[in-house]
Amino acid sequence: MNPLLSLRDTAPTPFWLDDPRRPEATPALVGGTTCDLLVVGGGYTGLWTALVAKERDPSADVVLVEADEAGGAASGRNGGFCESSLTHGLANGLARWPGQIGALERLGRENLRAMEDTLVRHGIDCDWERTGSLVVATEPHQVDWLAEEAATAARYGADTALLDADAVRAEIDSPTFLGAVWNKSDTAMVNPARLAWGLKRACLDLGVRVHEHTPALSLDEHGAVVTVRTPYGRITARNVALATNAYPSLVRRHRPYTVPVYDYALMTEPLSARQLASVGWRNRQGWADPANHFHYVRISADDRILWGGYDVVYRGGRVRPEHARRPETYATLARQFFDTFPQLEGARFSHAWGGAIDTSTRFCVFFDTSHGGKVAYAAGFTGLGVGATRFGAEVMLDLLAGARTERTALELVRRKPLPFPPEPVRSLGIGLTQRALAHADRNEGRRNLWLRTLDHLGLGFGS
CATH class of the missing domain: 1.10.12 (Lyase 2-enoyl-coa Hydratase; Chain  A, domain 2)
Structure with a gap:
């Protein structure tokens, strides 16, 4: 079969957002208003910031504005890997903050547990599965890396298992698999859009004023307050948390620290019982390979396979909707899918999509404040923000409160990455x-x- 035939009927939209349970948008803000905390951005970072702010102080008046709809960008279209790592993996964190990596790993696991507690407390149904994840060797030279990776992860508290080719194929059957490391507890699989929608509902239940289709156009300081202009009025706030990620920051000096890069994914139709049996995957782990141009792969609650990654494309500094589709990448991904799972010949892809990720030069989140500490900012998650955004929300709220905490003492928080150079x-x-x-x-x-x-x-x- 020609692999490209599998793309014939794909819908050019993120699978997770193509859901009849998608909630209606809240009304846009019309007229001016005041609040204690204004959150700009309705992705995970903004939603967690608003929610945690209300849980810390139920009396706080919190407003969240979103230019589109909550979860409508990267938060609603990602692969749904919710990892405990705050540093885009242990290796990146160990290379950059060796003296604090133990604390960073512990704080990451505490953050993941806090996320789970929040889902239970607010009754958020988002197909959360604490499956762990696999790093799978698909080239002979990668096998040599696995033992070292497993040993390093175990040294910093991970529950790992080193799998040879037979053992990994007993978990997920592919003729390309030569071995793997299974981190059994530090990753959950989640439906990313339903997580965002659940956080939005929890915010509304706690009294956060959420206004979608309300872009923030500019930010100015006026004495003890900050004002943010929207198309239909101004918002005056004591504090502002900026959670715009891949989109240009309202604080111009922050902009050189991130660039948008585009990532793409495919989703199959639901596997039949025969197809599912041919792959195995009883433990439902997500997996990735250790290449520079890597794939990330997981199975959904309704037994579809998400196949994403490999191509990462920079197309200039502005986020543009037309860049979210790239047929040549979809074709590459389809060919690679059937190379990995030849037993699924005849399977078709129902959805193909892409979008921008906010990337920083250190490959993980950074923080800053401006306007005399009245404005805080978190960005640069580089595709690993499903879990780390909650930690980012806690940090921003600590910074806005002027609180000295274990989080704010971290070098991860106190120092920014190198900025990207200007064009060209x-x-x-x-x-x-x-x-x-x-x-x-x-x-x-x-x-x-x-x-x-x-x-x-x-x-x-x-x-």
Whole structure:
């Protein structure tokens, strides 16, 4: 079968958002208003910030504005891997903050438990499954990395199992699998859109004023307060939390620290009983391979396979809707899917989509304040924000309160990454780096002089 035939009937929309249970949008804000805390952005970062703020102080008047609808961007279309890591994986955190990595790993696990507690407390149904995740070797040279990865993860508290080829194929059957590390407890699978919608409902239940289809256009300081202009009026707030992620920050000096890159995914139709039996996957773990251009793969609650990743595309500094579709990437992903699961020949993809991710040079979240500490900012999650956004919300609220906490003492919080250079140097550097990463994948992971220089400078691009 020609793999491209599997794409014939795909809907060009994120699978998770194509749901009849999608809630109606709340009314746009019309006229001016005042509040204690204004949250700009209705993705995970903003929703968690509003929710945690109300749980900390039920009397606080909290307003959240969102230009589109809550969860309508990266928060509603991602792969649904909710990991405990706050640092885009242990290796990245260990390389950057070796003296604090133990605390970072502990805080990440505490954050994941707090998320679970919130889901129970507010009755949020989002297909949460604490399955853990696999890192799967698909090339001989990657097998040598697995034992070291398992040992390092165990040293910092992870419950890991090292699987040989037979053992990993007993979990998920692919002829391309040569071994794996299974981190059994630090990742949950989740329906990302329903998580966002559940957080929105919880915010509304606690009294947060949520206004969708209300873009924030500008931000100004006026003495002890900050005003944010919207199309139909101004909001005056004592504090503002900016949670715009891949979209341009209202604070101009923050903008060089992130760039939008585009990631793409496919979702199959539900597998039949025969197809599911041919793959196995009884423990329902998500998995990824350790290549620079890696895949992320998981099975949904209704037994579909999400197949995403590989291509990461930079298309300039502005987020544009037309960049969310890329047929050439869908074709590449489809061919790779059937190379990995030849027993699923004849399966079809129901949905194909993509969108922007906010990327920072250190590959994980960073923080800042402005306007005399009345405005806080968190961004740069680089595709691993489903769990880390809740931690980011806690940090922003600590910073706005002027609180000295274990979180605010972290170097992760106190120091920002290196900014991206201006154009055209930015595009040239990203293009050169992408080619170097692809070359490393073809040459047993060997990093050339350019990549080694970036490593020395502490820039991202390691994953």
